[in-house]
Amino acid sequence: MQIVRTVKELRAVQKDWHARGNVIGFVPTMGALHKGHLSLAKAAQAQSDKVIVSIFVNPTQFNDPKDLQAYPRTEQSDLEQLDPLGVDLVYLPSADEMYGQGFATKVSVEGLTDCLCGASRPGHFDGVATVVSKLFLQTGADKAFFGEKDFQQLQVIRRVVADLNIDIDVIGCPTMREHDGLAMSSRNMRLSDEGRRIALQLHQIMQQSAEAIKGGTPMEKAMSTAKSELADAGFGKVDYFEVRELENLELATNLDRPARLFAAVFLEDVRLIDNIQI
Numbered sequence: 318m319q320i321v322r323t324v325k326e327l328r329a330v331q332k333d334w335h336a337r338g339n340v341i342g343f344v345p346t347m348g349a350l351h352k353g354h355l356s357l358a359k360a361a362q363a364q365s366d367k368v369i370v371s372i373f374v375n376p377t378q379f380n381d382p383k384d385l386q387a388y389p390r391t392e393q394s395d396l397e398q399l400d401p402l403g404v405d406l407v408y409l410p411s412a413d414e415m416y417g418q419g420f421a422t423k424v425s426v427e428g429l430t431d432c433l434c435g436a437s438r439p440g441h442f443d444g445v446a447t448v449v450s451k452l453f454l455q456t457g458a459d460k461a462f463f464g465e466k467d468f469q470q471l472q473v474i475r476r477v478v479a480d481l482n483i484d485i486d487v488i489g490c491p492t493m494r495e496h497d498g499l500a501m502s503s504r505n506m507r508l509s510d511e512g513r514r515i516a517l518q519l520h521q522i523m524q525q526s527a528e529a530i531k532g533g534t535p536m537e538k539a540m541s542t543a544k545s546e547l548a549d550a551g552f553g554k555v556d557y558f559e560v561r562e563l564e565n566l567e568l569a570t571n572l573d574r575p576a577r578l579f580a581a582v583f584l585e586d587v588r589l590i591d592n593i594q595i
């Protein structure tokens with residue numbers, strides 16, 4: 318497994334791979350890897366000849382400096398988890414390598430980013446769209462693998478790729494969960510034992526809510542019941558708990574078109590997000 322830290326080295330490798338006719342699969346991550354990330358690397362492995370995983374804690378997508386500082390960094394264990402999967406290259410750029418002197422360009426997606434995490438984390442998706450566009454150009458990858466865990470991010474990246482004519486297939490992969498249903502996340506490791514016990518109820522409450530909506534409970538009623546259940550379970554502030562249409566992320570008032578239930582809630586200063594198909 319090659320470890321590369323500069324754009325120049327990365328370009329040399331990808332040009333050589335393409336010259337030999339390889340299809341390159343790419344998995345962007347911020348490290349602190351868990352089975353969710355590894356499932357993307359496995360999907361990339363199954364659908365490409367060469368696999369690149371990037372690990373970069375992107376400062377421009379954090380709107381809270383405390384969150385950036387607290388973000389776990391576990392490079393050694395990340396590399397140990399990727400090696401046995403047969404990943405060909407890990408790209409570990411520094412912030413200086415990524416954002417050189419005078420850096421002034423931003424990729425900003427309108428509409429899709431007005432709601433959900435875009436509304437509660439101003440500037441977050443500009444940071445994501447910009448760094449992911451850069452990573453696509455740097456890796457020259459043919460396919461990119463993203464988790465449905467960050468569903469809004471997946472839709473934003475699809476928009477960027479379509480709008481900027483980037484020649485890459487964006488592939489969405491299912492959310493990996495702990496045995497009790499909690500969506501795997503690098504942030505879960507910041508929860509106490511008690512927090513971890515409360516956290517598993519997020520997915521349960523979401524599932525009950527989805528069932529209620531499918532069973533005909535009015536949307537508003539299902540949302541307000543879920544919010545009071547979250548408060549009773551011990552969760553803190555609810556950033557959002559709402560049903561939105563799959564494609565454009567508009568608020569859904571009924572289930573005429575495919576929709577998902579999206580949630581973001583705070584627990585012990587940790588912001589947990591999840592979403593499920595209805």
Ligand code: AMP
Binds near residue numbers: 346462465
């Ligand atoms: P992150 O390191 O959190 O930026 O995530 C990198 C990629 O892993 C993104 O495409 C995420 O959607 C994906 N990911 C994170 N958690 C999970 C999970 N539990 N299941 C599947 N994919 C995930």
